Amino acid sequence: MNATGSTVPPSPGTGDPTAAPLVEAEGLVLAYGSYVALAASTFRIPSVGVVAVIGPNGSGKSTVLMALAGLVPVAGGSLRVLGADPREARERISFVMQSTPVPPITPITVREVVGLGRFARRGMFGRMRDEDHRAVADALARMGITHLSGRHMRELSGGQRQRVLIAQGMVQQHDLLLLDEPLTGLDITSAATIDELIHEQRTDGCSVIMTTHDLDEARAADWVILVSGRVVAAGPPEQVCRREHLEVAYGLGSTHEWEGFLDDPAHDTHRH
DSSP: OOTTSOOOOOOTTSSOTTSOOSEEEEEEEEEETTEEEEEEEEEEEOSOSEEEEEOSTTSSHHHHHHHHTTOSOEEEEEEEETTBOTTTTGGGEEEEOSOOOOOTTOOOBHHHHHHGGGHHHHOTTOOOOHHHHHHHHHHHHHTTOGGGTTSBGGGSOHHHHHHHHHHHHHTTOOSEEEEESTTTTOOHHHHHHHHHHHHHTTTTTOEEEEEOSBHHHHHTSSEEEEESSSEEEEEOHHHHSSHHHHHHHHOTTTTTTOOSBOSOGGGOGGGO
């Protein structure tokens, strides 16, 4: 979809043309009561590895992600994820929110938090099996937090907590991993570890859809959705991350000399 709302055809060679779309939206409207978070938008995400959802603060990025997870009902139009209604596809989707508060007095360890991801299919009263323990151990290792497995969440830094939550998402046996701003505000080590995991999902046969403010991260994705109260543009990065689209989403002239972050003027280092 371009800045005028018409559909942008996929570029030749983008994704597998014979594969079923990851997401199909037709006239999609998302709302909270009378407040419309996303005006009628039509877009498609082909079966590809990494999808970046970008747009200014309050543009509807997180609402789109929650709708894909089946947590926000469709107020108008239609939405299909993995070929089904999002609520019917939940068992195939793992959703990691930007932050999940853990009360300081909760006596839960890192290993236990990651292990909770296995109960999405086991049920809260199911017993952990050997394969579950192996999956937890693998996720801890891939996130570089095995040494933290016996620590309590309250003892961790923000970056360490984010790695724990993404490890929890990894063990949920998903086909689609949804991440809400997974790299925002993290230390370099945590950001690099998570970024590597995101792009490894391709080889694991899984897709990732993540919200981000980082234009460089969007350019490294396979597909980009640009949101500003509606879907302004959708397609390969080279089609979407163009000045004419970004200026529509962020405001005329706001992209002048911007190189990395595109959420608000505070991130524009050229203006300070």
